[in-house]
Amino acid sequence: MNYPNGIRKEKLIKKKEDIVYKNRGMNLENDINETNQYYQEKEIAFIYKKPTPIKLVKVDYKKRKINEAYFDMPSTTDYNGIYKQKYIDFEAKETINTKGFPLINIHKHQIKHIRNIYNAKGICFLIVRFTKLNKTYLLLAKDFINYIDNVKKTTIPIKYFEEKAYMIKDKFIPRVDYLEIIDNVEDV
Amino acid sequence: MNYPNGIRKEKLIKKKEDIVYKNRGMNLENDINETNQYYQEKEIAFIYKKPTPIKLVKVDYKKRKINEAYFDMPSTTDYNGIYKQKYIDFEAKETINTKGFPLINIHKHQIKHIRNIYNAKGICFLIVRFTKLNKTYLLLAKDFINYIDNVKKTTIPIKYFEEKAYMIKDKFIPRVDYLEIIDNVEDV
Numbered sequence: 001m002n003y004p005n006g007i008r009k010e011k012l013i014k015k016k017e018d019i020v021y022k023n024r025g026m027n028l029e030n031d032i033n034e035t036n037q038y039y040q041e042k043e044i045a046f047i048y049k050k051p052t053p054i055k056l057v058k059v060d061y062k063k064r065k066i067n068e069a070y071f072d073m074p075s076t077t078d079y080n081g082i083y084k085q086k087y088i089d090f091e092a093k094e095t096i097n098t099k100g101f102p103l104i105n106i107h108k109h110q111i112k113h114i115r116n117i118y119n120a121k122g123i124c125f126l127i128v129r130f131t132k133l134n135k136t137y138l139l140l141a142k143d144f145i146n147y148i149d150n151v152k153k154t155t156i157p158i159k160y161f162e163e164k165a166y167m168i169k170d171k172f173i174p175r176v177d178y179l180e181i182i183d184n185v186e187d188v
Numbered sequence: 189m190n191y192p193n194g195i196r197k198e199k200l201i202k203k204k205e206d207i208v209y210k211n212r213g214m215n216l217e218n219d220i221n222e223t224n225q226y227y228q229e230k231e232i233a234f235i236y237k238k239p240t241p242i243k244l245v246k247v248d249y250k251k252r253k254i255n256e257a258y259f260d261m262p263s264t265t266d267y268n269g270i271y272k273q274k275y276i277d278f279e280a281k282e283t284i285n286t287k288g289f290p291l292i293n294i295h296k297h298q299i300k301h302i303r304n305i306y307n308a309k310g311i312c313f314l315i316v317r318f319t320k321l322n323k324t325y326l327l328l329a330k331d332f333i334n335y336i337d338n339v340k341k342t343t344i345p346i347k348y349f350e351e352k353a354y355m356i357k358d359k360f361i362p363r364v365d366y367l368e369i370i371d372n373v374e375d376v
Contacts, residue, residue, distance in 0.1 A: 051240065052239065054257075071254070082275035085274065085309045085310070113234075120234055120270050121273045
């Protein structure tokens, strides 16, 4: 169809904005999903993101259509699967905060879950991306729980990440190669 | 409040019907969820049902409200977690069929997933309840895949379950003690 130039431009701009908006805060998730897909294709690991829990209110089951629902609180972490015959489990979060990671991002149930998996000797950790610092860290469950149990603060300072966590370097393929770090950590 | 006897009775009956309706086709899922909760409380295993995948169409993010969405096809199995440091993964299905388990109940992606987890040496199986026969079986991934690869039929006959699968006896607590079977199977 032929639109006057002006309209076409506006449409293009709108679309670009949409894309930027859509990606905002989703980069880490996309990077991890791509990484997991790479691991699957190479048969290195089978790790999936769990669907977001939803509380259904109005459903038309014949059409398989949901007319009213609400986002629910997750009781576990977002990602889990199998790596080298072991159970692996982690949560991934982005923050624009430059001084630390606000603990409000992890719910009580999730902390309990991380503690359970750590006690059950699963491979368990957080991946935290500080978007403004352009840094992504892997913090092992033991160090995360240690902080929570011993320091009564609402934010884990960036210094704690610098000291205890492992930096995940950006790569082309796979994007966020967190298993490389797990391979090199002696005491997961 | 005081209602005439007649109304109170009708209300009670309605409630009973609701419960029966609610449980129809959900018994196995409820039994497994209760069993998993028992395992969690006793710190035996941490196994969760994944949320149902949803395709979002119209969302009011401010209110965290979903105004239009559709049920999506699951690409993995419904349950996974950790048991004795190992990755455990299974699908649970009920059928009213008395002659066998129709394979239409398991999607292609799920079969691929079961194959992947089996190859990666995870503990992987199906729990199938034949509601009209009042029997619940645990069929190991290897026997499930063996059937699919070698027999070109659309239903796994009940005889195959009787020969290859393990019957899960009804218990009071936990309801569906599938880990008891895993403990006693030599070659998972």
